[in-house]
Each structure stands twice: as C-alpha cells, then as structure tokens.
Amino acid sequence: xxxxxxxxxxxxxxxxxxxxxxxxxxxxxxxxxxxxxxxxxxxxxxxxxxxxxxxxxxxxxxxxxxxxxxxxxxxxxxxxxxxxxxxxxxxxxxxxxxxxxxxxxxxxxxxxxxxxxxxxxxxxxxxxxxxxxxxxxxxxxxxxxxxxxxxxxxxxxxxxxxxxxxxxxxxxxxxxxxxxxxxxxxxxxxxxxxxxxxxxxxxxxxxxxxxxxxxxxxxxxxxxxxxxxxxxxxxxxxxxxxxxxxxxxxxxxxxxxxxxxxxxxxxxxxxxxxxxxxxxxxxxxxxxxxxxxxxxxxxxxxxxxxxxxxxxxxxxxxxxxxxxxxxxxxxxxxxxxxxxxxxxxxxxxxxxxxxxxxxxxxxxxxxxxxxxxxxxx
Numbered sequence: 001x002x003x004x005x006x007x008x009x010x011x012x013x014x015x016x017x018x019x020x021x022x023x024x025x026x027x028x029x030x031x032x033x034x035x036x037x038x039x040x041x042x043x044x045x046x047x048x049x050x051x052x053x054x055x056x057x058x059x060x061x062x063x064x065x066x067x068x069x070x071x072x073x074x075x076x077x078x079x080x081x082x083x084x085x086x087x088x089x090x091x092x093x094x095x096x097x098x099x100x101x102x103x104x105x106x107x108x109x110x111x112x113x114x115x116x117x118x119x120x121x122x123x124x125x126x127x128x129x130x131x132x133x134x135x136x137x138x139x140x141x142x143x144x145x146x147x148x149x150x151x152x153x154x155x156x157x158x159x160x161x162x163x164x165x166x167x168x169x170x171x172x173x174x175x176x177x178x179x180x181x182x183x184x185x186x187x188x189x190x191x192x193x194x195x196x197x198x199x200x201x202x203x204x205x206x207x208x209x210x211x212x213x214x215x216x217x218x219x220x221x222x223x224x225x226x227x228x229x230x231x232x233x234x235x236x237x238x239x240x241x242x243x244x245x246x247x248x249x250x251x252x253x254x255x256x257x258x259x260x261x262x263x264x265x266x267x268x269x270x271x272x273x274x275x276x277x278x279x280x281x282x283x284x285x286x287x288x289x290x291x292x293x294x295x296x297x298x299x300x301x302x303x304x305x306x307x308x309x310x311x312x313x314x315x316x317x318x319x320x321x322x323x324x325x326x327x328x329x330x331x332x333x334x335x336x337x338x339x340x341x342x343x344x345x346x347x348x349x350x351x352x353x354x355x356x357x358x359x360x361x362x363x364x365x366x367x368x369x370x371x372x373x374x375x376x377x
Contacts, residue, residue, distance in 0.1 A: 007052040007059075014048035018173050021045055026170075039166075046083045046169065050076055065285060065292075067125055071133075074118045078136060079172055081107045086165035093158035100148045108148065112141030125314045156217060163213050167206050174202035260369040261310040265322055267376045269343055271300040273326040277308040277374075280319045283358035292318070319361040320347040322374050345374040352377075 061069035115137025122130030
C-alpha cells in the first residue's frame, strides 16, 4: 500500500511538467520546431501522469475505496484516449485509414461503456461528480464514431483531430491542477468560489477554444456559389465542445442526492493554531488515515465555537475527527507516554479510553444533510 502511494509525488511532478509544457506549446508558433518539441514534452509528461496514476488507482482499490478507484480508472481511460488521439493524428496524417483503425474503434467502444458504468455508479452512491463526468465518456465515444464516418473525407482531418484532442488534454490538465491538486495544498478553498472555478473555467475555455478553432479550420471556404454549407453538411460543433457543455450543465445542476454535513465544533480552548476536520466513510479509510474528501481547516476567532462545512457528500455512513494543532507545527502532539498535548474531538462525542473504532464514531448522513456537534477535549 505505502509503496503504491509513493507514486503520488512523481504523479504530481509529471502533472506540473505537463501544465508548463502545454502553455509553452500554446505560446509558440504552430508547426515550428520548438512547438513540436514542446508538444512532445507535453505528451511524454501526460504518459508519465497515466503510468503513475495506475498504482495510485490500485492503492485506492486496496485501501477500501472502490468508488474512488473506479473513478480514477475511468479518468485514466479518458486521458489515455485524448493523449493517443492527439499523438496519432500527427503520426498518421498521411493515412486516415491507419488512424481510424482497430485501436480507435476499441477506444470508441470503451469510452461510452465506461461512461455508462460510471453513470450507474454515480447514481447508486449519489455522487454528482461521477454522474456529471460519466457524460464525458459517453459523448466522447459517440463523437468518435461520428468522426470515423465524416472525417476521412476532409483534407485537414488530422488537424481537426489533433487540436480537438489537445484542447481536451488541456482542459483535463487544468481541472486536475485546480480542482484536484490545489485543494491538497490549500484545503480551505474546498467549497469556495475559487474551487468551483477550478471545475468550470477550464471547461468553458475549452468550449470557446474549440468553437474558435473549428470556425478557423473546419469551415469550408466561402465562395459566391458556396456561401453556406450544402444541405446535410452543416458545420457541427466539435464533440469535445458538446461534452464540455454537458459537463458544465451537469456540474451546475443542483445535486438531488448530494448531502451537506455541518459540524459545530464546541469547547474550543486555545485561541492559537488551527483546527482541522477530517471525514471518513469506511473503517479501512479510518484505520489507514485516508479521508474521503479534502480536509477542512478553521481558525479560532476568540470564541469557543467554530463551524466546518462539507458539501456534495453522498448519503451514507461517515465518521468525523477534529484536531486542534495549537502550535501549527502540522502534527498532533503527544507526550512521551502517548497522552495528547493537542485538543481533539470525534463525532458522537464518545467517552474514550484509547483510539475509538470507526463504528463507535460513525453516523448516518441522510440525503437532506445533517448537522452534528463535536466537543473538543
């Protein structure tokens, strides 16, 4: 388990390299030597992201987080597809038949099937995120089949395939950094406008970029005899754009089964340091120290009561622990005898004679949310 989790650092390094290489390639003149080299660095970094993502997915599965593991595996499939498409469109530009071969067909089947599986999973656990992202796989597959039919007849088919896949890659890179990586560095942003922007802004920019590129490259030249596309051959918004629009709508929709958990933290003593709330959804996660969502930090404000809030949780069974790091050293301090020096509190406020088990501090979170009290000791 720990060996698998060790891939988190190289995964983050590869993601950062991909982000830098993406913007380097975007700033350079298209088709130039430096543009091609930056693109190659980007794709190699994305391959590293995918390779290091596999053991991280296995770590989730072995750590008792099957839903998280399934979602990560699905994301790896989506990213692998867009990386492969952007690369092969350049390599196979002389032969559409080679590009639209068996592997393309296999991915065109795998993506919608995986999307449908994630849709069922998202609905079963009440996760808006899974439900919304399931549309990406479904419509990616549908659009791939459409492109197999219409693209080979276009002289610049490879260019449209390349930029469509690269825009998808760029959106994925930025969502991963802003909505997945940033909250680990700054847990306080979770649930804020900045956090929501991490999901929406890359998607909306991808929509705008695809529309602009499609107007520039895909629209046939306008002549006196061809002022409009022939009947039945109207220009379509790229499939990537349709996916992005659907994704935005899915994330913006009010989740019917997403619950809010409000934690009233009481009996706050010291006014120094910070308090951190952790939420767990299984005994395995509790025993392994793996919260189900990014932690929340709150700071003493002169009173004895604070509040932490978690949104978008699936209804189910959870446990909460709040730790007060009074000296802000990033650790929960204990004496040489193992007696806590920092204050702490658990859901259900049990009388303790040692570390409680998950079942003792677990509670049910209904679909309409819950408000619990945690008393610091």
